[in-house]
Amino acid sequence: MTAQKGKDLLLKLHxxxxxxxxxxxRSKRLAFNAETVDITDSESAGRWRELLGGAGIQRASMTASGIFKDQASDATVRSAFFAGALVEAQIVIxxxxxxxxxxxxSALEYSGQHNGEVTFEIVLESGGAITFGAAA
Structure with missing residues (x-):
């Protein structure tokens, strides 16, 4: 596999x-996290921490920032945020x-300099099971 272009990492919202x-x-970051469940007790071997496999909560989050290029995607992002609704998303890697x-x-921020463009930043948090489909 060769190096991939960052611009090809896409966020799509329904x-x-x-x-x-x-x-x-302009920039996107996808992160996966899993909580651990500590089951260490006084009889743990050598006082090493013990974890319970498969018991923690998993989540995915995406942070993205850029400039709004069209009214349609701006409206989709804005309406999903203000509704506080879960939105079906696809993240194409x-x-x-x-x-x-x-x-x-979970976050929508706008910023801008007096001599520059208006930028935005969004943070998305998973709200259910995430599926994966391999590239063809």
Whole structure:
């Protein structure tokens, strides 16, 4: 596998009639986390921490920032945030596959300099099971 272009990592949100690519993203970061469940007790071998496998909560989060390039994706992001609703999202990782599932936009920030463009940053947190489909 060769190096992949960062611009090909895509975030798509379902707008009620289909998946729409969130336009204008300049940077994106996808993270997976799993909580651990500590089962260490006074009889743990050598006082080493023991963990209970498969018991922690898993989650996915995505942080993205950029500039709004079209009114449609701006409206999709904004309405999902203000509704506090879970939105079906697809995260396309080039030559790897697509992650899909319910996400909530937990943060939406706008910023801008007097001599520059308006930028935004969003944070999405998984709100249910995430599925993975390998690239064809």
């Amino acid at each position: 707008n009620g009639s289909g998946y729409e690519t969130v336009a204008g993203l 080039p030559d790897f596959g697509t992650l899909a599932g319910p996400f909530q936009i």
